[in-house]
Amino acid sequence: MTTTDLIIGPQHPALHEPERFVLKLDGEYVVDVVPRIGYVHRGIEKAAELRSYIQDVYLIERICGICNVSHSLVYVQTVEALQGFEIPPRAAYLRTVVHELNRIHSHLLLLGVVGELFGFDTLFMYLWRDRELVMDVVESITGNRLISAFNVLGGVARDVGPSQISEAKRAMEYLRGRMKFYKKVFAEDPTVEKRSKGVGILKPSSALSLCAVGPVIRGSGIKTDLRADDPYAAYGEIPFNVITYDTNDSWARFMVRVDEVFESIGIIEYALDHLPDGPIRARFPRRVREGEAVGRVEAPRGELINHIISKGGDKPYRFKCRTPTLANILAACEMIRGGQIADVPVSLSSIDPCFSCEDRLAIIDVSKGERYSARIRDLMAKYGASR
């Protein structure tokens, strides 16, 4: 069978970030897809090794603007695990609240973008209007509407007062009413149904074998959520449900996110009602003891892993970050395979891609046109770099 190549990206109207996908087409249908990552590699892992642990909090927070709280949370948790440090209970609850606010705003952002990709711009506008409400709550709690700078080593940066708590609760109550409306729209609207039901199928077996994470794997009916499976911050004390849908299509992945917003609202209300008294941060040493630690959190897009090696001192020896999009990108290719070209943008966006977060460095021998892997030790020996 002869196929035609269709190249999507690195610059393409359907992608919000530069990444390349080569589609092998048989007429309208996609037979195969080859992803090519690495266009927006920023070298943050290396930069983190050159800065102190305190400076790294703000650098790593900027790996992803949308899920910045997850990135700073997993980093501070990993460094605290390295040091064997316990944070005060109030700090754990406040981290949970801001983490969930972050999740709500990330999910609403994606659902709005999806509305736009469906050609349902009204949905996009209204969802983003209601998302502003969450941003206002984040602004009043953390001091900035997006990049929160809230998680710091040893606790959180600032406390919340009674007025902020009542404002947040009012906003959550209003948002719950709005989300009931949006859930009806996503469940019943003909545009949403035609564009996402039965489109981008990811079977549970392939979701597992491709190591999908987050709402992608939960949309294939597999119940896995780090907040329940391996509780961190205050999740062990807060009741909530793990949402799964079993229709395996793009619609299931969107509905998982819609329902997760309800769960997040519940978590925020419970945490604010049961906020323990006490200090919000404990003094964290500047120098971290020698060792190695792995931390993980459930970011809005899925499991986010940090691995830090310390040789003592005030800078990490090695910082490694695995973002959820890197885990989901093969699952996205599986969804696209067998579908039509017109469904590619919706299937891709159903994993909530964040390409610049996941980009990795590829070493290419220009004279031979070959890609190869190398150990950092060999590269340093070859180019004379030193730590």
Added chain:
Amino acid sequence: MGLPKFISEALRAVARRPFTLMYPFERREPPEGYRGKQVFDLSKCINCGLCAMDCPAFAIEMVEIGGKKWPKLYMDRCVFCYQCAASCPKNVISSSKLYELAGTSRSNLVISPEPPAMEGGGA
């Protein structure tokens, strides 16, 4: 069906005020504790340089005036994380609600230190 529902939502919105504001004629007051332009109270500064050391954006430089080093902030590099304020042992740095910091020149985005008049004449 969902479509009629959205039509009724849109019709209701016609009667409502727009959600957006007519900036710059209308401005929103930032909430309490907003991380805007920094305010330095150098009379409390002990010239330790911790703010410059911990700044993740390398936006603070310690410049020498009268024999002592004082913090000079480059707001074009600043990421407004307020780690400097957290690191400061004397609470020299506080936040203001000023957020309209766009300008046409980078030199306007520098907060130069104005050390308090020193006893003994300094250097």
